[in-house]
Amino acid sequence: MRKVFIGIATILLLTGCIKRPWNPTPTTEHAAASQNVRLHLPDGWMLSSREDILLVTRDGVLLQNVIVAAVHVDEELKYTHKRFKPGMQPLEQAGVILDNMASNPNRFAFKVQSKKPARIAGRKAFRTEVAFKDKDGLQYRGILYGFMQNEWFYLVRYVAPERHYFARDKAAFETIVRSMRLMV
Amino acid sequence: MTPRIRFALLIPLLAFLGLAGCASTNLQPVTSSDYQPVAEEHRIHRVCEQEQQQLADSEMVYHNQKLSDYLNRVALRVLPDEAQSRIAIEILVINNPYSNAFAYPNAKVYVHTGILARMENEAQLATLLGHEMAHVTHRHLLRERRHLRNKAAGLASFKATLGSVPLVGELSSALGELGTMASVSGYSRDLETEADNIGFEWMVAAGYDPYESPKLFTHLMAEMEAEAQAEPFFFGSHPKLADRQSNYQSLLAAGAYPRGGTVKREIYAKAVAPAIYETARLDLKAGRYAKAEKGLKRYMQIYPRSGRAHYLLGEVYRQRNDGNDIHNALKYLSRATKLNRKHAEVYRSIGIVYMNQQDKQAARRAFRSYLKWAPQAMDREFILDYIRQLEQE
Numbered sequence: 001m002r003k004v005f006i007g008i009a010t011i012l013l014l015t016g017c018i019k020r021p022w023n024p025t026p027t028t029e030h031a032a033a034s035q036n037v038r039l040h041l042p043d044g045w046m047l048s049s050r051e052d053i054l055l056v057t058r059d060g061v062l063l064q065n066v067i068v069a070a071v072h073v074d075e076e077l078k079y080t081h082k083r084f085k086p087g088m089q090p091l092e093q094a095g096v097i098l099d100n101m102a103s104n105p106n107r108f109a110f111k112v113q114s115k116k117p118a119r120i121a122g123r124k125a126f127r128t129e130v131a132f133k134d135k136d137g138l139q140y141r142g143i144l145y146g147f148m149q150n151e152w153f154y155l156v157r158y159v160a161p162e163r164h165y166f167a168r169d170k171a172a173f174e175t176i177v178r179s180m181r182l183m184v
Numbered sequence: 185m186t187p188r189i190r191f192a193l194l195i196p197l198l199a200f201l202g203l204a205g206c207a208s209t210n211l212q213p214v215t216s217s218d219y220q221p222v223a224e225e226h227r228i229h230r231v232c233e234q235e236q237q238q239l240a241d242s243e244m245v246y247h248n249q250k251l252s253d254y255l256n257r258v259a260l261r262v263l264p265d266e267a268q269s270r271i272a273i274e275i276l277v278i279n280n281p282y283s284n285a286f287a288y289p290n291a292k293v294y295v296h297t298g299i300l301a302r303m304e305n306e307a308q309l310a311t312l313l314g315h316e317m318a319h320v321t322h323r324h325l326l327r328e329r330r331h332l333r334n335k336a337a338g339l340a341s342f343k344a345t346l347g348s349v350p351l352v353g354e355l356s357s358a359l360g361e362l363g364t365m366a367s368v369s370g371y372s373r374d375l376e377t378e379a380d381n382i383g384f385e386w387m388v389a390a391g392y393d394p395y396e397s398p399k400l401f402t403h404l405m406a407e408m409e410a411e412a413q414a415e416p417f418f419f420g421s422h423p424k425l426a427d428r429q430s431n432y433q434s435l436l437a438a439g440a441y442p443r444g445g446t447v448k449r450e451i452y453a454k455a456v457a458p459a460i461y462e463t464a465r466l467d468l469k470a471g472r473y474a475k476a477e478k479g480l481k482r483y484m485q486i487y488p489r490s491g492r493a494h495y496l497l498g499e500v501y502r503q504r505n506d507g508n509d510i511h512n513a514l515k516y517l518s519r520a521t522k523l524n525r526k527h528a529e530v531y532r533s534i535g536i537v538y539m540n541q542q543d544k545q546a547a548r549r550a551f552r553s554y555l556k557w558a559p560q561a562m563d564r565e566f567i568l569d570y571i572r573q574l575e576q577e
Contacts, residue, residue, distance in 0.1 A: 079470065080469065080470050080471040081470065081471030081472060081473075082471035082503065083471075089536075089566075089570075090566070091563055091566040092536070099469040099470070099471070102469050103466070103469050103470040105280070108242035108243045108244055109242070109243035112562065113562075114562055115562045115563045115566070116563075116565050116566075117565050117566055117569055126566075133241070133242055133243060134242070135238060135242050136238065136241070136242075137238070137241030137242055
């Protein structure tokens with residue numbers, strides 16, 4: 001009976017009826033329709049099959065992760081009741097997303113290290129660097145880019161432990177950001 | 185082994201386990217002359233120390249010496265001398281806007297800034313600390329663990345239940361197993377009632393007004409209802425608060441307590457003012473505008489000339505931007521500049537308000553003041569960009 005189940009599962013996997021949770025990143029430009037973006041992902045990383053966000057990592061999400069998310073102005077954020085509003089300036093957009101991160105009860109000693117204007121896909125954006133600790137006191141660092149188009153806020157975020165990983169994969173993240181284009 | 189033999193062996197085993205269970209949960213409190221610590225307690229204390237180290241490493245603990253001194257003074261006034269001679273009670277503060285307090289069995293009691301900000305006076309604080317310290321002196325965690333160990337299924341369901349409560353999955357990982365048990369689920373109804381009874385007895389003996397005890401829980405429930413907000417902790421749970429309120433009302437009804445005990449409203453408010461401000465700051469970040477507004481107005485009753493409170497209240501109105509909010513934002517921000525003309529962030533907020541109102545000249549003036557007082561500001565480039573835009577337009 002067990003062999004029959006394994007056989008069926010294998011057939012479903014091979015025919016694509018079951019989605020694998022992680023796949024190697026594509027070598028060509030990747031189109032993420034749910035996030036309305038096209039971008040180049042680094043070779044040798046893994047791409048999650050999640051639909052709600054685009055998530056990639058090289059060694060595992062706890063060691064480094066890059067997410068791309070599109071948040072509608074009507075959408076509730078997880079940790080703050082603040083909302084994005086159409087026409088918000090990048091500095092205020094940064095305020096909302098940073099307050100959401102800072103209100104996460106599992107992140108401690110949250111600090112904003114820099115906040116600067118940026119451009120993504122030709123749009124006015126912000127770039128900010130943050131640092132925080134997890135429950136074990138492990139120090140993490142992150143970079144967030146964000147911008148708005150009409151009623152959507154786009155977030156591109158990189159998070160990794162400060163020791164070893166953050167600096168190592170930062171350049172790969174910046175390459176992802178530079179390659180990003182909106183589909184519509 | 186035949187079923188008959190197996191059954192015969194099972195009876196003494198069950199009898200032994202039953203007796204062991206009964207004996208193990210019947211522990212003398214530290215206030216008793218028969219008190220003897222057991223080896224299991226030392227192991228539990230080591231786990232407590234690890235969890236407390238984790239809390240310290242994560243920087244959840246809020247450091248304010250004056251506030252700590254005050255809380256510890258009240259705790260020592262409530263805790264009987266015989267307990268003080270055997271345990272070294274210590275009250276610590278956790279920087280968290282939710283209502284809660286919890287005690288580790290090694291006599292460390294943690295109180296959230298959120299509950300300090302919501303309580304009204306020292307008598308209510310004495311009620312809360314009395315309840316928590318009774319958990320320590322009456323060894324409730326050890327008793328509960330032994331009780332749960334005798335009911336393995338109970339432990340499994342405790343963990344499963346916690347995972348399904350919003351936010352608690354994340355918080356429990358930060359607090360550790362013992363901290364989660366003490367802070368989120370609480371103990372069995374019997375042990376919580378015992379803590380109510382003992383804590384009440386102590387606060388009355390210390391001279392506090394017993395009529396403030398049930399008021400604490402009535403007040404916390406009313407606050408939560410007004411905010412229409414569910415909170416993940418023991419003292420944020422409506423049914424648990426209702427139990428406490430009912431218990432303390434029964435205790436009051438059972439004795440003829442004279443009125444006129446110590447309340448200390450003003451002294452309490454002044455002592456916990458930093459927690460009120462900190463909670464309001466965190467509430468603003470989390471977009472709980474009404475709570476932040478209420479907290480800041482209370483803080484400003486204590487410190488009416490606080491520039492930073494005027495600024496934060498102005499920010500509450502500016503960010504909420506509802507009805508008459510922008511008018512109020514400008515009122516409080518403007519007052520903040522008068523109370524401290526070098527408070528740079530105030531000018532940035534004023535600049536944003538005027539920019540959104542298309543008052544370019546006033547916006548430029550405010551942004552320039554911001555950069556004058558904070559020339560190295562992290563967001564300097566944004567503000568220079570705003571000034572450029574305002575000049576071009």
